[in-house]
Amino acid sequence: MTQRRQRDEAALRAFVEDMARLLGDWGFPRMAGRVVFTLMAADERSLSAGELADRLSASPAAISGAVRYLGHLGMVNREHVPGSRRDRYRLVDDSWYEVTVAKMTLLKTLADAAAQGAEAAGGAGTVAGSRLANMRDFYNWVQESMPTLLDQWAELKAAKAGQPPPDPIAPAVADPAVRPW
Template identity: 40%
Template sequence: MGRFVERFALHLSEAGFPRMPARVFVAILVSEDGQRTAAELGEVLRVSPAAVSGAVQYLVQVGLVARDRKPGERRDHYRLYDDTWYEALTRQDSLYTRWEQDLRDGMAAVGPDSAAGARLEETRQFFGFLREEFSRVMDDWRRTRAAGGR
């Protein structure tokens, strides 16, 4: 299992995911119940509590992991959300919308007829395309999952 965790985390980091959060995410992903404590993560990954703390803070911030505390316990448990990937990726829609507006503002600032304006417009169109296609793909995924998956 350790080799899988490291390999998948490496592939996530090659795609832009920070390395330690990738390792922590995969360690939670492969746990039987989809959750681990900070101590368990440190033990599994052989890293310091500080490394785990920074990684889970990032994962909580980006919405991939939730922090819970069971009644009567003093330790936090870090768990995956149901539909973790779906939920995290669905948030991209609002990000693309904000970027499109920012790019419109940028075009107004540099002038739509300038070379920079043309680059900004192409970038805006690209993110608009991604937003629309992504919405369609996520709808398809919801239907596929509701029908019993693949």
């Protein structure tokens, strides 16, 4: 019989802070990072704002701003508690995957902006134009490659769960003209 390992609350708190710091270094709001990783590390399916504030030793205002930001990104859902004025917050299933799919058009936006910059700099034959054209080409390549990567991830995840593979990402999601946000 296998023994279930015990949670190490101190290590989980350190993990949450480390991940929030890492995301903060990349420009993600630190409190939003703390909230999302607190939700990820929780055994509960959802947490109230008060529970989040207690776990993070944070003010209700800080929690409110963070969950609003995460909701805007599509990473956290707010669920009303029937018979109460309180809400609970839960991660969207596969939130990292879903955010990536939803924001794929950002890559097209970056590629288009880089193309405009390359043109304004005198084309790919100039030093600045070459840098900007390389940026354009990179983001076009990433956008073209992303649906395949996301499909591979969905297949791997399904295989790990013993489920049939999902349908591939719909072409409309990968279509650069579609802007879901």
